[in-house]
Amino acid sequence: MRTLFSFHGGVHPPTHKAESTRTPIALAPIPSKLIIPLWQHVGNRSVPIVQVGERVLKGQKIGRPEGKLSSAVHASTSGTVSAIDMQLVAHHSGLPDLCVTLIPDGRDEWISHVGVDVTHTSHAELRHLLRKAGVVGLGGAVFPSDLKTDAHHHQIKTLVINGAECEPYITCDDLLMRERAQDILRGAELLRELLQAEEVLIGIEDNKPEAIAAMQLAVTQAGYRNMEVLCVPTVYPSGGAKQLIRILTGIEVAAGVRSTEMGVQCFNVATAYSAWRALAHGEPVLSRIITVTGNVREAQNFEVLIGTPLDELIALAGKQADTNRYIMGGPMMGIDLPSGTVSVTKATNCIIASSLKLFPPPAPVMPCIRCIRCADVCPADLQPQDLYWFAKSNNFGKAQEFNLADCIECGACAYVCPSNIPLVQYYRYAKSEIHERSVEKLAADKARERHEYRQFRIEREKTEKAERLAQKERDAAAAKASFEAGLAAAENAQQQTINEAIERAKVQAATAHALNTDALTQEQLAKIAEVDARRAKMRELAATAGADDEPPKS
Amino acid sequence: MISALWVMIALSVLLGIVLGYAAIRFKIEGNPLVEKIDAVLPQTQCGQCGYPGCKPYAEAIAKGESDINLCPPGGDEGIHKLADLLGVEYKPFGGDAQPKAKAVAFIDENTCIGCTLCIQACPVDAIVGAAKQMHTIIASECTGCELCLPPCPVDCISMDKIAEDISNWKWQHPVIIPIQAVA
Known part of the structure; x- marks a missing residue:
């Protein structure tokens, strides 16, 4: 016998599960139209790949996954695409999102689909098929299963299959385990194989004896040796992944830490079932089991096509006149739906029709009296009263210091609060503010980096330009210098030739023959003087003879 | 007396050397306060404060x-x-400095003449384009600083407010209706 652990706190709200477990799962008929949201999973919204007016077959992909963290979306039945537009979706915000509206033709005609031999297909291929089949966590978190089965970074010891279903009113997993235990176990075995886990622990709350019996029987019949069905005490929120891991293995998973790092991975029973259907039969996630309960005539579980409008689903269970609103999910963590026109998604496990009698409006909020009942029941071992105080006063830094991120928003604190304070709303508010700030911080850091790089680039371009200019100038100066040098050289050469010529001339002159008058004897000199004297005399005579007369040239 | 004096002088010289070395070895470049202030600022680089x-x-x-x-x-x-x-x-905001709703620039690509003036103005390089080619904004990098608006000669850039949808929706502070005394 395995020893079970326990987590801190927890509450015991009335379960209201008996109403919807009296009858087996009924197959909901094809509705008059299907509004299939393209964003039914954690990550990026799928991109529509069909056109308005196009005829699609059951199981045909209508939204392809975008990016790594995304999943595919398929047509739940055959019919015609009548619109791809913004429609109200099941979300806390009550805002519209992109949906594909499909008018079924009633023929429910399948696209050709075959399963694979799971034992002879590579793990990477199986994971790819999970992604293509749009398999996501059907417990409510809708995280793409292909990424969760990729555990080659860590050695996984334990695979936890979550059949706890702790929230009041919800019985879809209970019924699924009762009726389809074999396929769940096949899926679990497949997931174990993908994760290379040593053991599979299936945790089911002890208020579901039929489900436990069915699962145990299936395990014995199939003879899975490393699989164990464990009966866990009924306490809300034992179905939280972290809480169930804690109960079954004693391992505590902190915020920001993946359970795979601790050697544990957790899947919901419905996810294991749909993973098996997807791989072994080639059927994408087109429908899921949904509990329709609360203020209806016949509470029951239905197998519903994804995209079925709420109104048509509620009508199947018998709508009561005094229904004032709908809750998707359980009363503790569910979403208040904006209207009955929204459609069911992969995350929808339960629809509660609410009336004033069933869920009276909350009593007026009173001040916190610090009774610490919230701290007593907090399954994450937090101090909700302090977190409330910090969130209320926008002191988010302090809230983070008090581990707000570890809060799983289970609502146990608000459930026991004697002052009726909507504590979870405060935590959600603080969490989304913190998230926004971190996103802004990242954006600011990126902008700073880009700006600094730009400054650096401009500076670099400037210096490069300056350098280029300087280089150019230097080149120009050098060219000029060389030109001038050439010029000067040419001049020099000319000068030199001139000088040389002069020199040469001088030398020539020096070496030239002497004049015949240079070296005269006394006699010759005397003769010359005599001739000169005679000429002078003749000039004198000529001058006296007539002024007009030119002197005779010698 | 003299020896005490020598000891003190030796000590002061020694400590002086240590401090002098530390001042060089552990010198902090720039003012660390500037970094801290810069980390708080939103990095839009918009210059609305009057600084570039x-x-x-x-x-x-x-x-x-x-x-x-x-x-x-x-x-x-x-x-x-x-x-x-x-x-x-x-201190509250003074004068006309008032926070605006977040927006992202959008270039009307039919009107854009490809003058590259906005590219030069963008402080975070969030505009792609080339001379005489159409320009466009990388929306994820745009800080909404509006610095690209004035240089555009054909006024083809507009600021689109970021609309609320499911991806950026956030929880509001719970509104609590106070209990009123029954008269």
């Missing part, structure tokens, strides 16, 4: 030359953060 970017504004605040209430994109919260960081009193 967030860093210069941070430097001016660090020097005490500028007020802390000049950054509209930082919002009221930014002023509170700066006030906390610097240990000064909170």
Whole structure:
């Protein structure tokens, strides 16, 4: 016998599960139209790949996954695409999102689909098929299963299959385990194989004896040796992944830490079932089991096509006149739906029709009296009263210091609060503010980096330009210098030739023959003087003879 | 007496050497306060504070030359953060400096003539394009600083407010209706 652990706190709200477990799962008929949201999973919204007016077959992909963290979306039945537009979706915000509206033709005609031999297909291929089949966590978190089965970074010891279903009113997993235990176990075995886990622990709350019996029987019949069905005490929120891991293995998973790092991975029973259907039969996630309960005539579980409008689903269970609103999910963590026109998604496990009698409006909020009942029941071992105080006063830094991120928003604190304070709303508010700030911080850091790089680039371009200019100038100066040098050289050469010529001339002159008058004897000199004297005399005579007369040239 | 004097002198010289070495070895480049202030600023680089970017504004605040209430994109919260960081009193926004809703620039690509003026104005290189080619904004990098608006000769850039959808929706502070005394 395995020893079970326990987590801190927890509450015991009335379960209201008996109403919807009296009858087996009924197959909901094809509705008059299907509004299939393209964003039914954690990550990026799928991109529509069909056109308005196009005829699609059951199981045909209508939204392809975008990016790594995304999943595919398929047509739940055959019919015609009548619109791809913004429609109200099941979300806390009550805002519209992109949906594909499909008018079924009633023929429910399948696209050709075959399963694979799971034992002879590579793990990477199986994971790819999970992604293509749009398999996501059907417990409510809708995280793409292909990424969760990729555990080659860590050695996984334990695979936890979550059949706890702790929230009041919800019985879809209970019924699924009762009726389809074999396929769940096949899926679990497949997931174990993908994760290379040593053991599979299936945790089911002890208020579901039929489900436990069915699962145990299936395990014995199939003879899975490393699989164990464990009966866990009924306490809300034992179905939280972290809480169930804690109960079954004693391992505590902190915020920001993946359970795979601790050697544990957790899947919901419905996810294991749909993973098996997807791989072994080639059927994408087109429908899921949904509990329709609360203020209806016949509470029951239905197998519903994804995209079925709420109104048509509620009508199947018998709508009561005094229904004032709908809750998707359980009363503790569910979403208040904006209207009955929204459609069911992969995350929808339960629809509660609410009336004033069933869920009276909350009593007026009173001040916190610090009774610490919230701290007593907090399954994450937090101090909700302090977190409330910090969130209320926008002191988010302090809230983070008090581990707000570890809060799983289970609502146990608000459930026991004697002052009726909507504590979870405060935590959600603080969490989304913190998230926004971190996103802004990242954006600011990126902008700073880009700006600094730009400054650096401009500076670099400037210096490069300056350098280029300087280089150019230097080149120009050098060219000029060389030109001038050439010029000067040419001049020099000319000068030199001139000088040389002069020199040469001088030398020539020096070496030239002497004049015949240079070296005269006394006699010759005397003769010359005599001739000169005679000429002078003749000039004198000529001058006296007539002024007009030119002197005779010698 | 003399020996005591020598001891003191030796000690002071030794400590002086140690301190002098430490001053060189552990010298901090720049003012660390500027970095801290810069980390608080939203990095839109919009210049609405009157300085050519967030860093210069941070430097001016660090020097005490500028007020802390000049950054509209930082919002009221930014002023509170700066006030906390610097240990000064909170000051509300003065005059026409008022925070605006977040927006992202959008280029009407039919009107764009490809003049590259906006590319030169963008402080975070969030506009792609080339001369005589159509330009476009990388929306995820745009800080909404509006610096690209004035240089555009054909007024083809508009600021689109970021609409609320499921991806950016956030929880509001719970509104509690106070209990009223029954008369």
